[in-house]
Every structure is written in C-alpha cells, then in structure tokens.
Amino acid sequence: MKTIIEPFKIKTVEPIKFTTKEERIKILKEAGYNTFLIHADDVLIDLLTDSGTSAMSSEQWSGIMRGDESYAGAKSFYRFEAAVKKITNHKFIIPTHQGRAAEKILFSILGGKGKYFVSNTFFDTTRANIEFTGAEAIDLLCEIGKHPEQRAPFKGNIDINALENFINKVGKENIPLVMLTITNNSGGGQPVSMENIREVRKICDKYNIRFYFDACRFAENAYFIKLREKGYQNKTVLEIVQEMFSYVDGSTMSAKKDALVNIGGWLSLNDEELATKCRNLLIVTEGFPTYGGLAGRDLEAIAQGLEEVIDEHYLKYRIRSIEYLGEKLLAAGVPIIEPPGGHAIYIDAKRFAPHIPPEQYPGQSIVCELYIEGGLRTVEIGSVMFGKYDKQTGKLIPAMMELVRLAIPRRVYTQSHIDYVAEVVTEVFNHRELLKGYKIIYEAPVLRHFTARFQPI
Known part of the structure; x- marks a missing residue:
C-alpha cells in the first residue's frame, strides 16, 4: 500500500485551545516576542521542540x-x-x-x-x-x-x-x-x-x-x-x-x-x-x-x-511524516534544508526573508509571524541562538545559518495537524516581504534564546 499509516491507535486525547489572530498579537507582545515565554495553553500546534514532548505508549x-x-x-x-x-x-x-x-x-x-x-x-x-x-x-x-x-x-x-x-x-x-x-x-x-x-x-x-x-x-x-x-x-x-x-x-x-x-x-x-x-x-x-x-x-x-523506538514500523512512519511536511512546503516554494531531516523541518530564513539582515534576526521574525498567523510555536536556530559578539567592536558575529526549526513531537500530531502547519507556513511565505526585523532588548549571558526579549524594528 502507498499510504503509510500511524503504527498506533489514539487512546487519550487532549483538547487544543483556539485563539484569534488579535489575541495572539497581544500574547506575543506580552511575551517579549519570544515564543519560549508564551504559555503553552495559548499555542495551537507546538513545534518548539521534540524534547520531552512525545506521547507515551x-x-x-x-x-x-x-x-x-x-x-x-x-x-x-x-x-x-x-x-x-x-x-x-x-x-x-x-x-x-x-x-x-x-x-x-x-x-x-x-x-x-x-x-x-x-x-x-x-x-x-x-x-x-x-x-x-x-x-x-x-x-x-x-x-x-x-x-x-x-x-x-x-x-x-x-x-x-x-x-x-x-x-x-x-x-x-x-x-x-x-x-x-x-x-x-x-x-x-x-x-x-x-x-x-x-x-x-x-x-x-x-x-x-x-x-x-x-x-x-x-x-x-x-x-x-x-x-x-x-x-x-x-x-x-x-x-x-x-x-x-x-x-x-x-x-x-x-x-x-x-x-x-x-x-x-x-x-x-x-x-x-x-x-x-x-x-x-x-x-x-x-x-x-x-x-x-x-x-x-x-x-x-x-x-x-x-x-x-527501534521498531521499523514506527521509524518508517516517523521519517515519512517529516518528509511529507517538507514536500508540501517545497511544493509551495518555501526554502528549507534539503532533504528533510529526521525530527524537524528547518526553514532557511536567509532565503525566506532575504531583506532582513542577520543582525535583525530574520529567523526570529519568521517565528513571530508563524505564531501570529496560525498559533504555531517554533524556534529560531540562527544568530539568536548561536550568534556571538566581537570582543573588540561589540558587533554581532552571525551564525553560519539562519534557520527556523519546526520540531515534530513523536506520536502526538495527526496528518491534518501537519497539513494545517503547511498552510500556515505557506501563508506567511506568501506575504514574506511584509516581515520586519527585531532587536534584542534583554538577554542572559548564557543560552540567551530561552529568556531573551525582543522588540520589532
């Protein structure tokens, strides 16, 4: 059969809270434009990380x-x-x-x-x-x-x-x-x-x-x-x-x-x-x-x-479901790391928003807009997470790549959830010229991305 099905049945469900776009704009501003600081209840599809977010059997x-x-x-x-x-x-x-x-x-x-x-x-x-x-x-x-x-x-x-x-x-x-x-x-x-x-x-x-x-x-x-x-x-x-x-x-x-x-x-x-x-x-x-x-x-x-985790039916489903999201985004013209990886899709923020320079954190701009548009919580993996400052000039030394990670929790979301994710990303991509950069107004000395606060430029 061509259709790859989830190698499990759903036994317990957890309701998702729906929010409006206007509500999400307010929530994001109060969180300092950092999705780590948003209450989980206010997230529709949580792709912040695949760490500790699996559904247990x-x-x-x-x-x-x-x-x-x-x-x-x-x-x-x-x-x-x-x-x-x-x-x-x-x-x-x-x-x-x-x-x-x-x-x-x-x-x-x-x-x-x-x-x-x-x-x-x-x-x-x-x-x-x-x-x-x-x-x-x-x-x-x-x-x-x-x-x-x-x-x-x-x-x-x-x-x-x-x-x-x-x-x-x-x-x-x-x-x-x-x-x-x-x-x-x-x-x-x-x-x-x-x-x-x-x-x-x-x-x-x-x-x-x-x-x-x-x-x-x-x-x-x-x-x-x-x-x-x-x-x-x-x-x-x-x-x-x-x-x-x-x-x-x-x-x-x-x-x-x-x-x-x-x-x-x-x-x-x-x-x-x-x-x-x-x-x-x-x-x-x-x-x-x-x-x-x-x-x-x-x-x-x-x-x-x-x-x-070493069951091959599970791994076939896991890898194929990530690939499925990648194919939908590529068909819409969204630039991602190719081929799709094992646990996440990575948007290439440099190609997605080329008008935003690294020092204005294009990945963070995309992260914010994905939340506003559809309640997706994702994470920047670029110059917010890995950028450093030149000790002499104080200028940002950008990360090698500017990425946005959509990490898929294991055994949690269905195909319709993933279809919704693709729609949201595509909608943001289609209006990408409207994206604006961000500046950091607070950062910790170590692992700043967890608690940093931002301001739109």
Whole structure:
C-alpha cells in the first residue's frame, strides 16, 4: 500500500485551545516576542521542540505504575541499565535527569581553559556546558552540510580532513574528546553515515582521543543509514544501532528524544576511572547512581521506550511524516534544508526573508509571524541562538545559518495537524516581504534564546 499509516491507535486525547489572530498579537507582545515565554495553553500546534514532548505508549504507562522507587538498587534501574546496554554495549551506565545533566558532568571533568571539544555541530546546551568550563566548542561540519538547498544523503557528517588538521593545529593533548551529534540537530536534523563514524574512530585511535556520541536521535540516524547507505538495507535497526555504538567510547543522551519519554537521560562510558569520577559528581548534583535524579517510574518508561523506538514500523512512519511536511512546503516554494531531516523541518530564513539582515534576526521574525498567523510555536536556530559578539567592536558575529526549526513531537500530531502547519507556513511565505526585523532588548549571558526579549524594528 502507498499510504503509510500511524503504527498506533489514539487512546487519550487532549483538547487544543483556539485563539484569534488579535489575541495572539497581544500574547506575543506580552511575551517579549519570544515564543519560549508564551504559555503553552495559548499555542495551537507546538513545534518548539521534540524534547520531552512525545506521547507515551500504554506499555510505558504500565511501566510508570511498576516503577520501583527504592532509593538505591531499585529493580527499575537494572531494567533501564539492561536496555541501554543492549543498544550501546557500554560497560558503565549512569542515569541523569536529562541530557544536559550528562553533559554537565562529563565536561566539568574533562573541560577547562585551553581545552577544545570537536563535533560535526554542537547543539545549544552542549556548547554552553563546554564553554562554561572555559573550554572551546569547535564545529567542523562537512561542506555539503553548509548549503541548505543542496541534497546529499549524509549532510550531518563531520569534515574528516578538517578534524585531523585541527588536531594537528592545537595538539591532541588539548582535545579531550570528539563528539558526533546524531542526527545533527543544528545542521538540520541531518544524519551521519556509518562510514563517517568509522573514519572518526580511526582518527581518534591514531591520536588517542576519546570518541563520544551526543546520541539523542540515534534511532532516526540508524534508520537513515538503513535507507541510504550501501550494505545496510538488509540489517535491522537494532543491528545498525549496535554497530554505531561499537565505534564510540561513550555517549550522552537525552532520553526525551529517541527514548520516547518526557524526562530522563544517561551517560554511558567504557573508561572505569572516568566513570568513577562521573558517578562521584553525579552523587553531588543529581542523586545516587542507581536513580540519577529520576524516579523509578521514569527509568521504567525509558527502558520500554528504547524497545519501541527501534521498531521499523514506527521509524518508517516517523521519517515519512517529516518528509511529507517538507514536500508540501517545497511544493509551495518555501526554502528549507534539503532533504528533510529526521525530527524537524528547518526553514532557511536567509532565503525566506532575504531583506532582513542577520543582525535583525530574520529567523526570529519568521517565528513571530508563524505564531501570529496560525498559533504555531517554533524556534529560531540562527544568530539568536548561536550568534556571538566581537570582543573588540561589540558587533554581532552571525551564525553560519539562519534557520527556523519546526520540531515534530513523536506520536502526538495527526496528518491534518501537519497539513494545517503547511498552510500556515505557506501563508506567511506568501506575504514574506511584509516581515520586519527585531532587536534584542534583554538577554542572559548564557543560552540567551530561552529568556531573551525582543522588540520589532
């Protein structure tokens, strides 16, 4: 059959509050033109993030009821540990309340002034946790990944030559870790190939550098490998996932993505000495090593989610539904990162609103208009999120790309919801010449996009 249906039935529904355009104009102004600061009740379709926004299954809710809330040694931890080891085969599994907690622990131990961490592209909290230690986060995205309009199967790859050149430039002793983000969130949700993973492993072995995954969307990445990389069509997603993890020394994970839960994460490692240091810091900041800031019920839900996320019927539906939205937008002429990624559609704000310069944040302008037009909550991934200021002149150093991410929560919205999203985006695009720039009137020193306030220019 040509029609791909959702591999689940809907058992519980949540009503959506409808607002008028006039109401949304007022709501947005009161929120300082920052969609992070809008009450969720005032959002029609929430595409702000796919993190922690999944709908859990009946089996996951059953696990919630089975959760063992013992402070130490809970049976729910051992089910969680076994589920993570099944996919990673890593020796030491440390639960955390979410991905950034794992990042905080790892980089606090390995980071510091004069250190460099290298990636295909670091996402916002990962970069912040690195820079908080005084270290530098370096992105070495492959060249094709920098061109939104060009199609290639693995635009999330790291530039292998640039990686080796950078190691030789700064010295291997100053690079505690190389990390691949799978899929590459900041780069458009684009996948990383198994070949690229193997090549990074060779480089890290050559220079004796640790190699880790930011594994948030590991299952989506594995499914792209199955679809696009020679030699993997007949392998199961689990087999591909296990091979991917076999090349790395550890991983940080936000279970709020590809474990299909609302909270949780982990840090997996093979290095016993480093694992001991991480556990000691975990106890200070998160909790005992068998719960790590999570309730036993959360550990149960994660364990079940890891079984469900590698189901190929689910992944086929997931990837195709993102592609479906991308096709509708491309048919309407809307410029996006091509091909569509695994968890989101990324509007190319530079081509969408070329009349707005980077220092006036074209992505933020589109974000605001999508909310006003149709109640969509999206997020800017450009110079608001990743822009920096020149220390000498104070001028903005723009991000490499100006994007607007439409992140699709897992198992939440139906096809009619997605059709509505396409209509709203197309309507804004058809009147794009009316869009105006924004200026920041308040910003925090770190992760400013979460709490910044703006003013139209």
